[in-house]
Amino acid sequence: MASDLNLESDVPRRPRVVLADDHPGMLEEIRLLLEDEFEVVGSASEGQALLSLVAQLRPDAVVSDIHMPLVDGIEAGRRMLQEGLCSAVVILTVYNEPQLVGSALACGIRGYVLKEDAGEELALAVKTVAGGGAYLSSGIRGIRHS
Numbered sequence: 633m634a635s636d637l638n639l640e641s642d643v644p645r646r647p648r649v650v651l652a653d654d655h656p657g658m659l660e661e662i663r664l665l666l667e668d669e670f671e672v673v674g675s676a677s678e679g680q681a682l683l684s685l686v687a688q689l690r691p692d693a694v695v696s697d698i699h700m701p702l703v704d705g706i707e708a709g710r711r712m713l714q715e716g717l718c719s720a721v722v723i724l725t726v727y728n729e730p731q732l733v734g735s736a737l738a739c740g741i742r743g744y745v746l747k748e749d750a751g752e753e754l755a756l757a758v759k760t761v762a763g764g765g766a767y768l769s770s771g772i773r774g775i776r777h778s
Contacts, residue, residue, distance in 0.1 A: 647692040647762050651675040652682040654700045662695060669755050679703025686717045693720035693762040698727060710739035720762040728772055742766040
């Protein structure tokens with residue numbers, strides 16, 4: 633009966649996520665896509681602020697655009713991984729270019745989602761990457777990587 637007294641401990645914790653994009657409207661759209669399944673704990677509009685926020689909050693996952701001021705999303709992801717700040721990084725971008733996908737994968741980023749696929753795929757990508765797997769958006773699955 634003791635468990636009946638502490639019902640909050642029976643509720644599974646939602647994974648904590650930090651978002652980064654240099655367009656405020658896109659940040660809000662990403663938040664709306666994820667907030668039902670994840671706890672969005674912070675957002676940043678440029679890469680250096682993202683790194684500081686992740687170091688402070690230690691989220692379970694990060695969703696970041698590539699092109700942002702000061703530090704781009706791939707470089708920010710590389711630094712997060714290298715410094716052990718967050719192991720689950722998902723790039724969310726409009727760029728479906730093999731060299732960018734390859735750069736992201738080469739530095740250890742395991743998630744790459746095209747913004748056009750985000751509505752159907754972003755939550756699954758974040759879950760997959762946070763669980764230790766890898767996820768490439770359906771629009772880029774044909775790209776070969778090593």
